[in-house]
Amino acid sequence: xxxxVRSQGFGATVGVIAMLAVFTVIDFSGWWTVQTLSNVTQFxxxxxxVALGQALVIMTKEIDLSVGSIYGLTGxxxxxxxxxxxxxxxxxxxxxxxxxxxxxxxxxxxxxxxPSMIVTLGGLFAARGIIYVWTGGSVHNFSPDARTHxxxxxxGGELFGISxxxxxxxxxxxxxxxxxxGTRFGNRLLxxxxxxxxxxxxxxxxxxxxTAAFVLCSLLAGFxxxxxxxxxxxxxxTLGENMELEAISAAVIGGCLLTGGRGSILGVILGAxxxxxxxxxxxxxxxxxSWYITFVGAVLIVAVIxxxxxxxxxxxxx
Amino acid sequence: xxxxxxxxxKNLDLYFGAFHALKNVSVDFNAGELIGLVGDNGAGKTxxxxxxxxxxxxxxxxxxxxxxxxxxxxxxxxxxxGIETIQQSVGLCDNLSIARNFYLGRxxxxxxxxxxxxxFAKMREKSSRVIRQFGLRENVxxxxxxxxxxxxxxxxxxxxxxxxxxxxxxxxxxPTNHLSVREREHVxxxxxxLKEQGLLVIYITHDIxxxxxxxxxxxxxxxxxxxxxxxxxxxSAEALEDVIRQGGRVVEKEAx
Numbered sequence: 001x002x003x004x005v006r007s008q009g010f011g012a013t014v015g016v017i018a019m020l021a022v023f024t025v026i027d028f029s030g031w032w033t034v035q036t037l038s039n040v041t042q043f044x045x046x047x048x049x050v051a052l053g054q055a056l057v058i059m060t061k062e063i064d065l066s067v068g069s070i071y072g073l074t075g076x077x078x079x080x081x082x083x084x085x086x087x088x089x090x091x092x093x094x095x096x097x098x099x100x101x102x103x104x105x106x107x108x109x110x111x112x113x114x115p116s117m118i119v120t121l122g123g124l125f126a127a128r129g130i131i132y133v134w135t136g137g138s139v140h141n142f143s144p145d146a147r148t149h150x151x152x153x154x155x156g157g158e159l160f161g162i163s164x165x166x167x168x169x170x171x172x173x174x175x176x177x178x179x180x181x182g183t184r185f186g187n188r189l190l191x192x193x194x195x196x197x198x199x200x201x202x203x204x205x206x207x208x209x210x211t212a213a214f215v216l217c218s219l220l221a222g223f224x225x226x227x228x229x230x231x232x233x234x235x236x237x238t239l240g241e242n243m244e245l246e247a248i249s250a251a252v253i254g255g256c257l258l259t260g261g262r263g264s265i266l267g268v269i270l271g272a273x274x275x276x277x278x279x280x281x282x283x284x285x286x287x288x289x290s291w292y293i294t295f296v297g298a299v300l301i302v303a304v305i306x307x308x309x310x311x312x313x314x315x316x317x318x
Numbered sequence: 319x320x321x322x323x324x325x326x327x328k329n330l331d332l333y334f335g336a337f338h339a340l341k342n343v344s345v346d347f348n349a350g351e352l353i354g355l356v357g358d359n360g361a362g363k364t365x366x367x368x369x370x371x372x373x374x375x376x377x378x379x380x381x382x383x384x385x386x387x388x389x390x391x392x393x394x395x396x397x398x399x400g401i402e403t404i405q406q407s408v409g410l411c412d413n414l415s416i417a418r419n420f421y422l423g424r425x426x427x428x429x430x431x432x433x434x435x436x437x438f439a440k441m442r443e444k445s446s447r448v449i450r451q452f453g454l455r456e457n458v459x460x461x462x463x464x465x466x467x468x469x470x471x472x473x474x475x476x477x478x479x480x481x482x483x484x485x486x487x488x489x490x491x492x493p494t495n496h497l498s499v500r501e502r503e504h505v506x507x508x509x510x511x512l513k514e515q516g517l518l519v520i521y522i523t524h525d526i527x528x529x530x531x532x533x534x535x536x537x538x539x540x541x542x543x544x545x546x547x548x549x550x551x552x553x554s555a556e557a558l559e560d561v562i563r564q565g566g567r568v569v570e571k572e573a574x
Contacts, residue, residue: 178435182435182436183427183434183435183436184425184427184434184436187414187418187421187422187425187436188422188423190411190413190414190418191411191413191414191418191419191422193413194411194412194413194414195408195410195411195412195413197408198408198409198410198411198422199411199422199423200373200393201371201373201393201403201405201408201409202393202397202409202422202423203392203393203394203396203397203398203423203424204394204422204423205394260413261411261412261413261414262413315465315466316412316413316463316465
């Protein structure tokens with residue numbers, strides 16, 4: 001119990017329990033139905049992947065606003081390169097593009113000593129612009145062959161009625177948790193976010209750690225884009241728009257402190273569940289979809305207040 | 319003393335933009351010596367040791383470590399050479415446990431299926447021993463986050479860390495600031511112990527009287543320059559204090 005309260009994911013856990021209780025009592029659309037649950041979990045898995053990358057960056061006390069555009073760009077690359085490279089080839093190249101985007105932005109932040117908010121805002125626009133130029137604004141589809149390719153099915157299909165993205169988020173979150181709490185890199189990443197100067201004085205190359213976090217973040221965002229397109233192989237220019245806001249919200253609701261050095265992998269997944277559930281429930285309610293962003297904003301503010309109060313209560317210096 | 323100095327600083331200049339922070343500083347530091355580095359705020363003491371621990375690279379001049387010229391300045395390289403710095407406000411990450419802080423930058427690993435994982439058992443065991451040895455509160459454990467610790471306890475963890483890894487140089491930057499009287503005595507005893515084990519100890523402070531009792535030699539900095547360098551046998555604390563008070567100018571001639 002004490003461990004639960006002390007972990008950063010506590011707020012999100014409480015939030016999810018409260019939310020599920022409310023949705024059960026005030027049930028507009030049949031919440032506990034197979035259809036609803038499979039939709040919500042599928043979207044949650046995709047958002048969680050993007051938010052997990054975001055969380056790594058936030059834990060180093062930076063932020064990445066470009067994830068939505070990178071998500072879209074990687075997806076577009078994956079679909080449009082497939083005719084010439086084949087599914088495996090375009091998968092690798094698309095992920096390389098994502099990694100390169102993360103590397104360039106991370107390097108600009110650490111070498112240029114620039115605020116990541118500005119650099120990645122530039123990345124957001126630049127990558128979105130490339131999507132427009134690349135697709136010419138038109139829709140691209142997978143060929144029937146590519147749709148039935150084994151790799152496409154592994155990334156976008158189903159097993160026992162559960163979509164592939166959920167398995168992927170399960171595997172990746174376990175790997176990330178082990179990396180974060182059980183390896184040298186994780187220890188140094190948390191130290192970099194906690195106190196960059198202190199970490200540096202112990203010989204930690206904090207610029208490399210931060211760059212690596214940006215690369216991982218872009219890779220995860222890109223991978224999420226690929227998973228989405230393997231499920232529904234059709235690109236459009238708005239793919240991943242506003243996703244950075246959802247991902248940051250999920251990470252923050254999940255207990256990542258913007259002051260760096262603290263976060264929770266499970267919390268981020270629960271945070272993504274909260275964001276996606278609200279979207280789904282509002283649509284089911286028949287509310288205009290534009291209200292959704294307002295709600296995410298409100299939930300985000302409540303979550304930040306709650307998590308900060310909790311952190312102060314636990315004696316953390318935030 | 320005929321042995322070659324462990325650290326030799328030769329004609330060191332350092333500029334921060336237009337600001338001339340260190341002016342033609344030359345000092346020798348020998349192994350087994352406790353050196354008090356004294357001066358007012360902004361005298362350049364901390365800047366000098368920041369060069370020695372690899373944070374700043376000199377603009378001009380040379381630094382020799384163990385007779386070899388230092389070409390690259392980075393904290394990691396300094397630590398690898400066995401230069402441990404205990405800084406005033408830096409060195410511990412509040413968000414990490416004592417054990418994680420203790421080994422930050424050189425974490426021990428245990429391979430499972432060839433993958434290096436942190437060796438938590440080892441990290442806990444060694445840092446717990448230091449916690450007990452340095453008299454931290456009974457209820458503090460190696461798994462507690464550093465932010466729970468008092469100022470003295472933080473200092474103890476840093477010094478414990480410096481002692482535990484076999485270092486050759488320990489630089490202490492105002493180690494007794496914010497400490498209680500008993501904690502201060504404890505820290506000073508440790509500094510002398512380190513020296514007796516053959517390490518070079520550089521002790522930075524404002525308090526000439528405190529360090530005069532411990533040190534073999536006192537180096538005084540003023541305005542980015544070295545203004546005095548004398549053994550504690552040859553100059554009394556009062557005489558050295560006069561050097562500081564007069565900004566080094568008058569007594570410099572007598573001291574040289």
